[in-house]
Amino acid sequence: MGSHHSSRYGNSHEANGWGIDMSRLISLLLLISFAFGDVPDDLFSQANDAMIYEKYEDAIQTYESILELGHENADLYYNLGNAYYRLHYIGQGIWAYSNALKLSPRETDFHHNIAVAEARRIDRIDMPEPFFLLQAYRDIKSNFTLREWIVLGSLVLLFQAMWVFGLQFGWLRGHMSQSILTGLIVLTLGIHGIAVDKYFQEKRTHTGVVIANGVDAYSGPFYGENTVLFRINEGSLADIHQSQKDWVEIILIDGKKGWIPAESIRALK
Known part of the structure; x- marks a missing residue:
């Protein structure tokens, strides 16, 4: 996955079997912190260092802590998506890339990376081409x-x-x-x-990304005697219709509706 800006890494050339080119990672990550302004420099530097040394879990924790402080930026989501993707967290990666695209919808790197991640999804719902x-x-x-x-x-x-x-x-x-x-x-x-x-x-619309694999969707917001209507896999997008305690009702793009545990889906920003 690729980079033409100093504030992100990875390019459209497939590399290391992942679709992410790490050859320019170190120099780009050293430059990225200067583009962030409001984001705490020390935390962002820690996350960058973790990415350089391939400590992706540490990088994820630090990037997420920046988000928890109320800071967000398209490049931050993009880097977070790359870290999740490298650890096979496809759903979390798609969630991060989707947020990056929402903030910066014309970035070709973002479109490429989310396409690579979405290609690894199990669920592929093909809808008719619109007019x-x-x-x-x-x-x-x-x-x-x-x-x-x-x-x-x-x-x-x-x-x-x-x-x-x-x-x-x-x-x-x-x-x-x-x-x-x-x-x-x-x-x-x-x-x-x-x-x-x-x-x-x-x-x-309140869209979310499924972040757990093999999630059963039920006819009601509890296990009990509710019927399993369908199964949805990691990385799938769904509209969050309503929530009830620890459950959310989702609607898929093909119209299927059901209840899944709230912890299995992450709402987009």
Whole structure:
């Protein structure tokens, strides 16, 4: 798994049978701490040192402690995912990579690493391909974070206001200027529409990653006489519908619904 930034490691070349290239690990990890600012330098340095010496359990504990302190960063999740992946914790690795992608959705390294990890999943639910325009819309929407869509919409709205100002005072004239204004209005509405859609999507969905293998999903939130409906394996994604004590009800992308122990799934940030 790969690296083109000083703040992460691993690249798209397969190496050591893992799909992660460690050849540049030491130099990159020495540089990474300078990109973190708010993250406690001593903890991050400890985690980096642990990765350098392949003490992945120690690295995981330290990276997780940084998260517990309330700090998060796409590169931190990415490195944590690499550490989990090397110890065969596929579910935890996918969880970390998914969080990295949520914070930085255009990073090719993140997409590569999560694809490598997902290829090791046992459960593979293949859904029909959506209509190409719908897929194109989803791809565009997922290519930016909610904050980026809001900022982009604000900038376009500001430019639109300046254009209207120019038309009102006669600095801009002609049919072309009016056509450009129409285009700006459509673009503004489109961007803000995507931002609203993404906001409600993030608000209404609560996705988790299964971090235990061979988890039975039951018809109710306790063992007892409840029926086992299906089995789900490590690394699978599921929407967390509701929780009850030590159980959560999940819904898979194919519509299957059941209750699993809360400790067997980790909610995305």
